[in-house]
Amino acid sequence: MRQYTKGKRYLCNGLGAGPGNNKEAYMDKLAGLTAFVNVAEAESFAKAAREMGLSRSQVNRRVIALEDELGVTLLARTTRHVSLTPTGQAFYLRAKSILNDLREAETAIQSDHAEPQGDLKINAPMSFGTMHLSSALADFMTRYPNIRVHLVLDDRFVDPVSEGFDITVRVAETREAPSLIEHTIVEAKRLLCASPGYLQQHGRPRTIKELASRPCLHYGNLASGYTWRLRRGDAPETSVRVNGVLCCNNAEALRDAAVAGLGVALLPTFIAGPELQTGRLVSVLPEYQAPPVYLSLLYPPNRHLAARVRVFVKFMQARFGDQPYWDLFS
Template sequence: MDKFASMQAFVQVVDTGGFAAAARAMGTSRSAVNKLVIHLENELGVQLLHRTTRRVNPTESGLAFYDRCLDILAALEEAELAVSRIHQEPRGNLRINAPMSFGILNLAPAIADFMADYPELQVQLTLNDRLIDPIEEGFDLTVRISEASDFPGVITHTIAAAQQIVCASPGYLAKHGTPSHPQDLHDHSCLSYGYLSSHRQWRFMDGEQDITVPIHGVLCSNNGDVLRQAALRDLGIVLLPSFIVGADLGSDRLQRLFTSYQLPSLNIMILYPVNRHLSTKVQMLTEFLKNRFQAIAFEP
């Protein structure tokens, strides 16, 4: 049995905390992962893992062996990369996760352009608007958009920034009036994004002064395009990234509000598992996306 495969399976089990999650990350069955780890324990003559019904944790011997496995597997990957860099050709499978709206509007066209140059690359692009664990779900590269810039257990690389925009349709403003100060939002229907901490309050900055305004409205969603469509249909005032509403602002379908106030910008980030060496394809795609999105600037 391949000892490197057994070591990779063991590392995945420790990283993800279970055999099922490790199997998903490796694209194989739970029984196959279990077999690899048992083979490793039999060869070494020690128990590497404490197994319970809820969680799998490394033993003292397992922790020591885990650290050495990371070094050995990193050295193996370095050797493989040294050979692949001779051709500098991204190839093989690449699993990517990204938010829905950004993925459709911006990331998918960029990845298509990247793949056109590298026909040996196969990409699995998963789009959703829930917070995922990139390690447990086995993604090589995860795009996340947030005011925060640091997440536990992963390496974070900021590639661009996007402005947040408060706006509404001319029809809504004609019916309900145009607010001139953030506190006026108390009298308006606000459409909120369900996964952000700001879904119950919006934060503005006026010089050195922070203004936090509780909001309420008829619609809360975890998808920016849903909120954009609602705003276009006169349902309320919306706070969305510039890459979602920029075209609507340019065509006057939406009108920007509170232009004399600042809002926190959003970091567009790429996340990698902290204990995984970056492959050539991940490094090259990251650099490609950074150059592409910094050139766009995501300003309305």
Template sequence: MSKNKTIAVDKFESMQAFTQVVEAGGFAAAAREVGLSRSQVNKLVANLEVHLGVQLLHRTTRKVTPTDAGRAYYERCINILAELEEAETSIARLQTEARGTLRINAPMSFGMRHLGRAIAAFSHQHPQLQVEVTLSDRFIDPISEGFDVTLRISEYPDDASLISHLVMPTPRVLCAAPQYLAERGNPGQPKQLREHSCLHYGHLPSAHRWFLQGPEGEVVVSISGALCSNNGEVLRSAALEGLGITLLPTFIVANDLQQGDLRVVLPEYRAPTLSLYVVYPVNRHLSEKVRLLTAFICDRFDTHKIN
């Protein structure tokens, strides 16, 4: 009886060590995370491989990566460990209470304009929760980078390892400053955009093409301009200074359009609408803090509450 209990405890520790090695990309970093020596972590993972009869990791002097079997086993392990963690922590807290640290990633422009007040309101509701917000326009991997929740503006996030909740559409509009249009003219057809300075996102695969929907269907226009950036605020500022025509979400330029500082260009043509999603790894689906934040974000940013 005691032997079986010892085996179960060793297996649990081995699973923890193995998942840390995969996430950290090495034994030394994993050892620091779990508070063991490098040799102890290596032994736990080696024992696990012997027990399973498969190689879980490719080991080189520079990097440690999971094998195909290791990746499959890792996905199972993180679900099991998450369930065990949730079962243990649920005993010590009320059902409606969130505790611990909640790590959030969001796009820079949306985060700066709309997320600060929202997270402050959420924190007031859950004072025992510590929230860490990272803003970045880089396309991150929530699993490998350790984020509990990611706000993502994109087409539907088609990833089996992630759960996605649609929050709201984020329509985009072509616009430019009145002084630019006065100097360069207002294009009447999409093909005339080729003659203009087009300020565009520089990190997308289709950076030098705009896809528009109009009366005749989809139109693809090759563009160029004085500036490209991976940040919408930079493009907005450049457009306000009369540098060119830009294509931006309305949540960035709605006030500028209302005040007349920017004007819509080619109003009959629209870019395909992107959407704001709350995204989190499958293994976070039992977390009370993730559930509460997801419900809060979906309620806060519906189509009636933001441009």
């Protein structure tokens, strides 16, 4: 096995070289990336060579040149088997993404009517993902059968660049990443609501000040803590510190608690909509509005040309834009 010291030159963003970069060097690196990815997936130099229409020695030279360029060992070789080293595993994921993006960029430039394909890694909030996105993705994948979707549901705010997501679905008040491209799909309304049984037992609050003494169901991820910010029409915003009898970082759990009559909740309509439609929850102080939050799609600028990202954005705009189905209640 070759021993490496610090490499003389490095790949910049996967393809670029250091000073003196030229077309031939660029093409050599691209050939090395392609050979490496094919060998990693085939777990064999011979099989990869057959699939690429090259000799085994040609493929081997390209991978060795790539390893020499990086100053690392990417593949562990034995007489019968080839496997990725830990460094090779990490580099494989990046190299595969680079080659996919390059193919997608070429396809997008050559024809906007080409069939989108490739891997689409999506991050989304848990509740929106389980209640709405999962069924939407089933329709999306039926429409685009050559796109392979990897969906990760997580309520924390992930960094799509460092964590390798093609696109991130967000429900938030403001844009917090100016380095990302953002498409706002629709405003996600939030309403005060409670069950009819709760209102029958405790009475309907007439002012937001009354909420301070009422049992309330509080979302634990709000930056404002136990304070709810509300506005009536064009009047200045009013804040009230609520009596949080239940604090939870999952709004579906708060909705269920509200249905059970445990208190007043401030919920997005994409979660409370079905219960508001059936009357299991009713709006409280409907003249007051919480600051708007927006359903948005964010992705790194280098994903902009990827056809699989562009068709997903258009699909989400058609599916959830304008007046979403969860707001259809009286």
